[in-house]
Amino acid sequence: xxxxxxxxxxxxVKDGDLAPLKISISKKGKTAYLPTDxxxxxxxxxxxxxxxxxxxxxxxxxxxxxxxxQKIDNALLRLSDDGELTLxxxxxxxxxxxxxxxxxxxxxxxxxxxxxxxxxxxAGLKKESTKEIYMHTYKRMVAYVGDKLARLRxxxxxxxxxxxxxxxxxxxxxxxxxxxxxxxxxxxVFNDALDDxxxxxxxxRRFKIRPVATPKRxxxxxxxxxxxxxPCEPTVAKYVDYFLLSxxxxxxxxxxxxxxxxxNDGRIEYNRSKTSRLYSIKLEPEAMELxxxxxxxxxxxxxxxxxxxxxxxVRRMNENLRKVGDMDRVGRGGRKIRNPLFPSLSSYWAxxxxxxxxxxxxxxxxxxxxxxxHGGNTVTDIYIDFDRRKVDEANRRVIDxxxxxxx
Numbered sequence: 001x002x003x004x005x006x007x008x009x010x011x012x013v014k015d016g017d018l019a020p021l022k023i024s025i026s027k028k029g030k031t032a033y034l035p036t037d038x039x040x041x042x043x044x045x046x047x048x049x050x051x052x053x054x055x056x057x058x059x060x061x062x063x064x065x066x067x068x069x070q071k072i073d074n075a076l077l078r079l080s081d082d083g084e085l086t087l088x089x090x091x092x093x094x095x096x097x098x099x100x101x102x103x104x105x106x107x108x109x110x111x112x113x114x115x116x117x118x119x120x121x122x123a124g125l126k127k128e129s130t131k132e133i134y135m136h137t138y139k140r141m142v143a144y145v146g147d148k149l150a151r152l153r154x155x156x157x158x159x160x161x162x163x164x165x166x167x168x169x170x171x172x173x174x175x176x177x178x179x180x181x182x183x184x185x186x187x188x189v190f191n192d193a194l195d196d197x198x199x200x201x202x203x204x205r206r207f208k209i210r211p212v213a214t215p216k217r218x219x220x221x222x223x224x225x226x227x228x229x230x231p232c233e234p235t236v237a238k239y240v241d242y243f244l245l246s247x248x249x250x251x252x253x254x255x256x257x258x259x260x261x262x263x264n265d266g267r268i269e270y271n272r273s274k275t276s277r278l279y280s281i282k283l284e285p286e287a288m289e290l291x292x293x294x295x296x297x298x299x300x301x302x303x304x305x306x307x308x309x310x311x312x313x314v315r316r317m318n319e320n321l322r323k324v325g326d327m328d329r330v331g332r333g334g335r336k337i338r339n340p341l342f343p344s345l346s347s348y349w350a351x352x353x354x355x356x357x358x359x360x361x362x363x364x365x366x367x368x369x370x371x372x373x374h375g376g377n378t379v380t381d382i383y384i385d386f387d388r389r390k391v392d393e394a395n396r397r398v399i400d401x402x403x404x405x406x407x
Contacts, residue, residue: 002027002076002085002093004069008045009033021045021065023072025094032094036068075100081158083205096200113153113199116141119189129255129273137185144168154190154199159207162186176212183209217344218352221360224402226341230324239320241290242303243350247402248287250371250395251351252279254317258310260300263291277373282392284399314347321345354398361401363394371395 005024013019018039025032038061044054052058052065075097079085088096116138123134141149144165162183169179187209193199219227224247232240246252255273269280283291296302307313325340351372358368368374371391400406 002090004072004076006036006047006050006065006069007031007033008040008042008047010042013042016041019045023069025072025076025090025097027088027090027093030090032090034072034094034097036065038065071101072097078155078158081160081203081206082155083159083202084155084200086205087200087202092200113155114150115152115154115157115189116149118154118193118198119186122189122192127273133181134185137182140169140182141165141186154193154201157186157190157201157203159203162203162207176210180209180211217346217349218356219342219345219349221357221402223342224353224357227324227345228403230341232324236320236323238294239317240324241294242301242317243321243347245287245290245294245301246347246350247354248284248290248395248399249281250279250391251354252281253351254303254314254347255310258299258301258303258313262300272373275373279373280388282388282395284396286399286403318346321347354395357402358394358398361397361407363397367391367394 003026005026007022007024008019009022010019018041021036021038021040022033023036025034040052040055044052044058046053050065052061055061076085076093078100079088079093079096084096085093119134119138119141123131123138126134145152166179166183169182173179187204190199190202190204194202227240228244230240242254242257246254246257249257249268252268252270253272253274256270256279259273260268260270263283267280267282269278271278291300294302296305298304303313304310307316322340322343322345323338324342324345325338327339328337355368355372358371359365367390371394397407
């Protein structure tokens with residue numbers, strides 16, 4: 001916390017001369033000073049009451065002094081709201097206050113400190129899929145403040161601004177976790193600017209992004225067995241195969257599954273699109289059977305033989321997974337009425353299902369984390385990176401339990 005006060009600087013003043021009155025800014029035992037352009041005799045200054053005394057113009061001078069201090073206190077309050085005050089020492093706080101109080105010439109903008117420009121630069125360095133997410137955030141900010149966004153400095157993005165933006169988003173995105181994606185994108189740009197010393201503003205010290213806990217969506221062993229064995233229409237069965245293949249490859253994401261190109265020494269090896277982390281998964285016979293069934297022309301699998309991109313395939317896959325279940329035909333035209341077994345099932349459930357079943361088999365959480373790419377820098381995680389055998393054995397156990405009931 002910074003404290004302001006007044007200091008009559010008599011150090012270089014001879015007896016009877018006027019001394020400059022300064023405003024002091026103190027923090028953690030260090031003090032910096034700002035001029036007031038007022039000079040007084042020591043006898044005309046009450047250092048305890050911070051008042052001019054013994055002069056006919058004392059009332060006017062005290063008003064000027066009070067107003068100057070008030071402006072500085074307001075500047076400090078703004079720095080505190082932006083989260084900067086805790087980062088700066090007394091001298092840098094003084095410099096920030098001077099910058100805040102100095103009138104800026106019209107049409108003069110420090111472009112390095114423009115939030116929108118930095119945001120676009122940061123987004124442009126991301127891979128295409130991630131860039132799209134950031135650009136969606138940018139469009140939502142434009143919808144919130146319009147053309148004003150281009151002129152906002154980092155210091156203008158305050159706790160109140162973020163709260164207002166979150167409220168604005170809630171009108172079309174009632175789910176908190178969906179809104180948090182946009183807020184995390186803004187925070188990432190702030191972190192990048194802090195690293196490059198573009199700004200010291202950081203409203204996220206006071207504005208907290210709090211996720212809402214959601215249940216992990218996964219199938220139980222019995223539900224997965226039901227899905228595998230259910231007599232589906234051929235057009236639906238294809239997508240069930242892809243779900244099962246994803247499961248047998250330790251929950252590989254569909255974007256990565258669709259873009260697999262080859263098998264290397266009995267293993268599937270790829271860099272996960274989301275994290276760029278290298279994965280190497282042993283190809284079990286049951287998974288190999290599904291690959292042979294759905295061989296592709298350009299890629300290992302035929303998912304993209306008919307679809308322009310993986311998103312279109314996943315959309316159709318999810319639609320069909322939710323068709324698994326009883327079906328009746330009604331009316332003259334024989335309109336299909338479905339009673340889906342798993343109305344919310346999607347391709348991503350395969351990943352959570354693998355982890356849930358692995359945990360039920362008492363497979364060590366370190367092994368599960370390594371298999372899913374969640375490992376940190378523990379000794380165990382590093383060991384698993386070099387010795388994939390543990391993950392291979394875990395995957396084999398999961399498959400044996402699901403398909404054959406063998407623990």
